[in-house]
Amino acid sequence: MPDDGGKPQSGPIWLDAAAKPFISIEGVTKRFGSFTAVDNVTLKVFKGELFALLGGSGCGKSTLLRMLAGFETPTEGKILIDGQDMAGIPPYERPVNMMFQSYALFPHMTVEKNIGYGLKHENMSDAERADRVKMLIDLVQLGQFAQRKPHQLSGGQRQRVALARALAKQPKLLLLDEPLGALDKKLREQTQFELMNIQDKVGITFIVVTHDQEEAMTLATRIAVMDKGVIRQTGTPTEIYEYPRTKFVADFIGSINQFEGEVKSSKKGFVTVSVPLTNTEMTVPHDRDLPEGSKVAVAVRPEKLTITRKAPAKGVNAVTGTVVDLGYFGKDSLYRIKLASGALVRVNHVNSKRAGEGERVAVWEDKVWLTFDPSSAILLAE
Amino acid sequence: MKRLSTFLVVMLCLGYAFFYIPILSMMFFSFNKSKLATVWGGFSFDPYVRLFKTNAVWDAAGLSLMIAVISATFATILGTMAGMALARFKRFPGRTAFSGLVTSPLIMPEVITGISLALLFIGIGYATGLMRGATTITIAHITFSMSYVAVIVQSRLASMDRSVEEAAMDLGSKPAQVLFDVTLPIIAPALVSGWLLAFTLSLDDVVITTFTNGPGSTTLPLYIFGQARLGVKPEMNALATIIVTLVGTGVAIAGILMHRAEQKRLRDERQAYAANK
Numbered sequence: 227m228p229d230d231g232g233k234p235q236s237g238p239i240w241l242d243a244a245a246k247p248f249i250s251i252e253g254v255t256k257r258f259g260s261f262t263a264v265d266n267v268t269l270k271v272f273k274g275e276l277f278a279l280l281g282g283s284g285c286g287k288s289t290l291l292r293m294l295a296g297f298e299t300p301t302e303g304k305i306l307i308d309g310q311d312m313a314g315i316p317p318y319e320r321p322v323n324m325m326f327q328s329y330a331l332f333p334h335m336t337v338e339k340n341i342g343y344g345l346k347h348e349n350m351s352d353a354e355r356a357d358r359v360k361m362l363i364d365l366v367q368l369g370q371f372a373q374r375k376p377h378q379l380s381g382g383q384r385q386r387v388a389l390a391r392a393l394a395k396q397p398k399l400l401l402l403d404e405p406l407g408a409l410d411k412k413l414r415e416q417t418q419f420e421l422m423n424i425q426d427k428v429g430i431t432f433i434v435v436t437h438d439q440e441e442a443m444t445l446a447t448r449i450a451v452m453d454k455g456v457i458r459q460t461g462t463p464t465e466i467y468e469y470p471r472t473k474f475v476a477d478f479i480g481s482i483n484q485f486e487g488e489v490k491s492s493k494k495g496f497v498t499v500s501v502p503l504t505n506t507e508m509t510v511p512h513d514r515d516l517p518e519g520s521k522v523a524v525a526v527r528p529e530k531l532t533i534t535r536k537a538p539a540k541g542v543n544a545v546t547g548t549v550v551d552l553g554y555f556g557k558d559s560l561y562r563i564k565l566a567s568g569a570l571v572r573v574n575h576v577n578s579k580r581a582g583e584g585e586r587v588a589v590w591e592d593k594v595w596l597t598f599d600p601s602s603a604i605l606l607a608e
Numbered sequence: 609m610k611r612l613s614t615f616l617v618v619m620l621c622l623g624y625a626f627f628y629i630p631i632l633s634m635m636f637f638s639f640n641k642s643k644l645a646t647v648w649g650g651f652s653f654d655p656y657v658r659l660f661k662t663n664a665v666w667d668a669a670g671l672s673l674m675i676a677v678i679s680a681t682f683a684t685i686l687g688t689m690a691g692m693a694l695a696r697f698k699r700f701p702g703r704t705a706f707s708g709l710v711t712s713p714l715i716m717p718e719v720i721t722g723i724s725l726a727l728l729f730i731g732i733g734y735a736t737g738l739m740r741g742a743t744t745i746t747i748a749h750i751t752f753s754m755s756y757v758a759v760i761v762q763s764r765l766a767s768m769d770r771s772v773e774e775a776a777m778d779l780g781s782k783p784a785q786v787l788f789d790v791t792l793p794i795i796a797p798a799l800v801s802g803w804l805l806a807f808t809l810s811l812d813d814v815v816i817t818t819f820t821n822g823p824g825s826t827t828l829p830l831y832i833f834g835q836a837r838l839g840v841k842p843e844m845n846a847l848a849t850i851i852v853t854l855v856g857t858g859v860a861i862a863g864i865l866m867h868r869a870e871q872k873r874l875r876d877e878r879q880a881y882a883a884n885k
């Protein structure tokens with residue numbers, strides 16, 4: 227089942243139980259021989275969303291996208307776009323355009339012809355067609371390359387042609403397979419911004435495949451995290467980052483420290499976990515009922531740990547260790563603390579006070595305590 | 609540059625001599641005044657004059673060219689279709705048999721192909737009254753040269769990025785339109801080389817042509833072959849010299865054009881990267 231994250235409330239469309247999804251992927255499985263590339267995926271995407279499929283290499287993101295575009299047939303399950311079952315509908319009749327991971331530009335056509343290719347099936351005058359192409363070329367800033375062939379372009383330029391070509395027909399659904407992979411940082415940010423702009427303007431629904439979690443966080447209204455063909459969690463960027471459901475998701479998005487232990491007691495929405503690794507007990511909130519003794523992990527993001535040299539009061543969640551590594555990045559510092567057990571913990575410390583040399587919160591070999599608020603920790607079950 | 613050892617230089621010269629002395633001596637003897645091919649009787653253009661007055665040569669050359677153009681064209685069309693079927697459809701009933709049939713003329717000895725075609729045409733001749741001649745030669749040439757085209761097209765398609773065709777389909781083109789808009793333009797160089805190969809194969813084929821020709825349909829290679837059996841005449845040397853000159857010029861021009869295209873491509877690429885900075 228898709229995890230729509232949290233209780234219903236007025237607000238985002240995906241929380242509205244009565245809303246009709248624009249794309250509905252229902253129990254879709256794709257097998258290549260005995261290999262399962264996409265495993266029983268169920269997903270709802272709503273009109274106007276910018277939905278990101280996030281996952282490592284080979285986890286089946288492209289395969290899922292290709293099923294939406296019509297290049298692969300699901301082995302099981304069905305796909306509905308705008309309420310219409312897509313089974314048996316060929317790619318050229320789907321209201322979908324796709325930007326390919328390999329760009330797939332037509333090598334024998336100029337940039338202009340490439341971008342305008344889809345428009346020749348559109349019922350419009352030559353002048354309108356030329357206008358649209360001109361607008362798209364300006365959008366992706368390829369004005370001076372309009373008459374070039376793809377082999378005369380650099381990787382980033384090709385990517386922009388592919389993007390413009392996919393946008394040309396203003397489809398109801400746009401599928402983007404790693405759209406910004408080959409761009410440099412500046413152009414990438416600019417294009418991300420452009421993508422969001424375009425989406426605002428034309429109101430089309432986007433599904434973006436990426437393996438870059440930062441990109442997914444910036445762009446998307448919602449993210450689905452995929453692993454080995456399975457969707458592990460779906461939610462807004464905040465939900466995915468702050469409330470990961472599993473260790474995999476927690477690890478995949480940003481970095482996180484995990485303290486494994488057992489549930490000791492549970493009351494009033496809080497559980498106490500005994501952590502053998504640090505020989506302490508930690509208290510964290512939870513929304514599920516966990517029996518005593520069940521194996522769990524307390525996960526804390528590096529920026530949610532406070533580093534001090536003073537021993538904290540009793541009852542505060544804390545671990546202790548020595549500083550083994552210190553990276554100073556100006557606005558913040560990254561510490562790595564070695565616990566007595568040998569495990570390493572990462573801490574991000576925001577340098578809010580101006581410190582002179584030797585006045586840091588802690589330096590190498592210092593014995594320090596790391597504390598965290600119960601509400602900033604996450605309880606991860608196995 | 610490293611200096612070449614004497615041994616290497618000698619071997620190189622021997623190699624060139626092996627290739628070029630026969631051709632050069634043939635060219636030399638094409639200016640022989642004597643009517644005997646191997647006895648030098650002084651320099652003259654007589655063999656050329658006599659050659660130009662022999663109508664049979666020109667008839668044969670015209671027939672050869674016509675057969676080569678028609679058979680290369682049909683072989684390219686049919687071979688492309690066969691190559692596509694083999695490259696694109698990994699499973700269909702009879703695929704193995706089809707694949708074997710398409711490639712068999714490549715490995716079958718020519719005489720055998722020739723005999724089987726001759727028998728076929730004789731049979732058809734009895735049934736329909738079709739006379740053996742230019743038509744049967746053309747059909748025979750199509751049969752074996754389409755195999756070469758099929759193999760060329762198949763390997764070109766195998767190395768082609770299919771997502772380009774998918775992109776065209778994604779943008780609203782039906783499969784037939786994708787073929788003409790995208791696939792054929794991209795594999796065009798393979799089609800051109802396939803056509804040229806079929807053309808040359810047809811132009812110099814002797815064995816299969818011998819089995820499938822009929823009265824009054826003498827192609828150029830058959831004519832030369834027939835003449836040479838009566839002893840090599842200076843006219844034949846002259847004809848061969850003309851052919852060698854034509855082919856040599858053609859190859860040189862193609863080489864220059866390809867070099868230019870390559871230079872332009874490199875220049876464009878450099879420009880693209882410079883502009884991207």
Ligand SMILES: Nc1ncnc2c1ncn2[C@@H]1O[C@H](COP(=O)(O)OP(=O)(O)OP(=O)(O)O)[C@@H](O)[C@H]1O
Nearest residue numbers: 258263281282283284285286287288289290327437
């Ligand atoms: N046509 C096919 N035949 C067999 N296996 C395939 C085929 N297409 C994809 N696969 C396999 O399915 C798995 C998922 O592939 P997919 O292309 O969807 O990965 P991805 O998530 O897009 O990865 P990446 O980020 O590297 O692009 C891979 O292990 C791949 O080898």
Ligand SMILES: [Mg+2]
Nearest residue numbers: 287288327403
């Ligand atoms: Mg992919």
